[in-house]
Amino acid sequence: MSLTPDIVSERREVGLIRAIGLIFKKxxxxxxxxxxxxTGMSCYAITLLMLFAFAVGPDPVMLQKHASAYxxxxxxxxxxxxxxxxxQNELESDALEGLLLVPVPPAxxxxxxxLSNFVWILLLEIISLxxxxxxxxxxxxxxxxxxxxxxxxxxxxxxxxxxxxxxLTGRLAAQQLMLPVLLFPLLIPTVLSAVKATNLIITHDPxxxxxxWFAVMCAFNAIYWTLCGVMFSKVVDE
Amino acid sequence: xxxxxxxxxxxxxxxxxISGILLILGAHAWGxxxxxxxxxxGITGRILYVHVPTAWVALLVFCIAFGAAIRVLWAGSxxxxxxxxxxxxxxxxxxxxxxxxGSIWGRATWETWWTWDPRLTSSAVMAISFAxxxxxxxxxxxxxxxxxxxxxxxxxxxxxxxxxxFSVKLxxxxxxxxxxxxxVDSEMHWPLRTAAFGFLFLSLGLIGLRARVxxxxxxxxxxxxxxxxxxxxxxVEV
Numbered sequence: 451m452s453l454t455p456d457i458v459s460e461r462r463e464v465g466l467i468r469a470i471g472l473i474f475k476k477x478x479x480x481x482x483x484x485x486x487x488x489t490g491m492s493c494y495a496i497t498l499l500m501l502f503a504f505a506v507g508p509d510p511v512m513l514q515k516h517a518s519a520y521x522x523x524x525x526x527x528x529x530x531x532x533x534x535x536x537x538q539n540e541l542e543s544d545a546l547e548g549l550l551l552v553p554v555p556p557a558x559x560x561x562x563x564x565l566s567n568f569v570w571i572l573l574l575e576i577i578s579l580x581x582x583x584x585x586x587x588x589x590x591x592x593x594x595x596x597x598x599x600x601x602x603x604x605x606x607x608x609x610x611x612x613x614x615x616x617x618l619t620g621r622l623a624a625q626q627l628m629l630p631v632l633l634f635p636l637l638i639p640t641v642l643s644a645v646k647a648t649n650l651i652i653t654h655d656p657x658x659x660x661x662x663w664f665a666v667m668c669a670f671n672a673i674y675w676t677l678c679g680v681m682f683s684k685v686v687d688e
Numbered sequence: 689x690x691x692x693x694x695x696x697x698x699x700x701x702x703x704x705x706i707s708g709i710l711l712i713l714g715a716h717a718w719g720x721x722x723x724x725x726x727x728x729x730g731i732t733g734r735i736l737y738v739h740v741p742t743a744w745v746a747l748l749v750f751c752i753a754f755g756a757a758i759r760v761l762w763a764g765s766x767x768x769x770x771x772x773x774x775x776x777x778x779x780x781x782x783x784x785x786x787x788x789x790g791s792i793w794g795r796a797t798w799e800t801w802w803t804w805d806p807r808l809t810s811s812a813v814m815a816i817s818f819a820x821x822x823x824x825x826x827x828x829x830x831x832x833x834x835x836x837x838x839x840x841x842x843x844x845x846x847x848x849x850x851x852x853x854f855s856v857k858l859x860x861x862x863x864x865x866x867x868x869x870x871x872v873d874s875e876m877h878w879p880l881r882t883a884a885f886g887f888l889f890l891s892l893g894l895i896g897l898r899a900r901v902x903x904x905x906x907x908x909x910x911x912x913x914x915x916x917x918x919x920x921x922x923x924v925e926v
Binding site for chain 1: 761813814816817820821823824827828836837839840841843844845847848851
């Protein structure tokens with residue numbers, strides 16, 4: 451009996467950053483041990499890139515012109531599947547209640563899961579990009595720093611609202627339908643900016659326009675990472 | 689005791705609805721028969737009296753839904769949930785009307801039913817994102833869960849509203865800047881103002897009545913939580 455308060459107080463000492471780190475590590479480890487989801491998602495992304503190319507035809511100029519859109523459309527489409535699975539482990543084994551009983555703020559659960567989703571989306575981009583370069587004959591070496599920043603912000607802009615909506619629609623029978631219906635309209639500013647910025651990198655940005663699209667991506671990342679963290683606690687209360 | 693304020697609010701909603709219709713009819717009779725045509729657009733410019741108020745009131749109605757969603761989350765108000773549901777429905781209908789009117793005007797002026805202009809595209813995205821929340825509400829049968837999840841979704845989807853408002857100011861657009869009584873001729877000024885109040889009253893009246901319908905539905909569901917038993921004549925032996 452005397453041990454219980456000590457255990458509880460010891461658990462409460464886990465800080466927010468450490469709690470985020472632990473949840474992030476848990477999700478990454480579970481996924482890393484099977485690797486099946488990432489392999490499947492990567493195959494799906496590459497297949498989508500090829501399908502876009504087949505739909506347009508073998509015109510290299512046309513393919514190069516629209517390559518940024520194909521890359522981002524495949525990333526967003528496959529990410530939706532990836533996100534919809536992010537709460538499945540907890541829901542299938544009824545572990546979500548257990549996770550919510552852990553004495554850490556709900557924001558820690560959100561940020562832990564959102565960061566792990568961010569890493570998986572980033573990995574998806576890293577795996578599918580060489581194929582896009584090869585298939586569409588792209589030159590992405592003109593602005594390596596900006597290129598890295600655009601893909602990081604793109605992954606972040608999808609992961610932040612995506613994780614919240616994955617949690618929100620997790621228990622719905624029609625989750626596979628409702629997640630894209632709710633999420634895609636929110637992703638439009640981020641995806642549009644990412645497509646434009648990537649296209650400017652491919653075309654070597656002749657009129658120095660990339661900074662405007664970069665600013666839009668930064669703004670939406672800041673809004674979604676903050677707002678979704680606050681909203682998640684309200685979602686899990688239910 | 690609670691029936692008296694409800695009767696009063698119903699009377700108020702009906703009054704707003706009727707006065708809104710009368711104001712819209714009056715404003716259009718005034719605006720459409722006025723001798724003055726818009727300088728650049730000619731007779732097609734007279735769509736101003738319906739299109740501009742629809743846009744103003746649609747954004748305002750989504751602001752009401754946003755305010756109601758905040759009240760749902762932080763005060764747990766059921767009444768705010770009914771207002772949020774009603775505002776979302778009225779806002780989506782107004783935005784669809786806005787897109788149809790704009791499309792008709794675009795055909796007459798730009799010679800196309802649709803163009804990928806930032807204002808048009810962002811308005812369509814806004815309509816889809818709020819319509820998605822209405823679909824989501826229909827899928828959630830637990831009233832507490834429905835209240836919270838739709839409030840969270842409404843707050844996040846509301847991020848589209850400033851994008852729509854500022855799209856003509858911040859992005860390259862062929863759509864003209866927001867029309868206000870200060871940017872139109874004094875002869876058009878009063879019919880425009882009258883029509884705007886008409887749309888506002890009509891929308892508030894509809895929200896009031898629709899919120900009452902939502903409340904009655906909730907009461908009925910609370911009273912009859914389960915489906916009625918199948919009549920003996922309809923039962924089939926397996």
